[in-house]
Amino acid sequence: MNEFLQALITIGFLAGMMWAMLKFMLRDIHNDLVELKAGQKRLEERMDKSNVRIDHLYEICVDILKTRR
Secondary structure, three states: OHHHHHHHHHHHHHHHHHHHHHHHHHHHHHHHHHHHHHHHHHHHHHHHHHHHHHHHHHHHHHHHHHHHO
């Protein structure tokens, strides 16, 4: 009975440690994912601005080519 109780306590202790580690690790992972998502949104906004600029440059080039003919 004593060995069974020790094994039960050991398993409970290990389970508690694993739960605590996962809880804190999952919180860190969640925070990292939130930061990545915000960074991705900023990158998409910059890409949209860049695409608008490139489109404007194409329009300018097309206008210049039209006036040369």
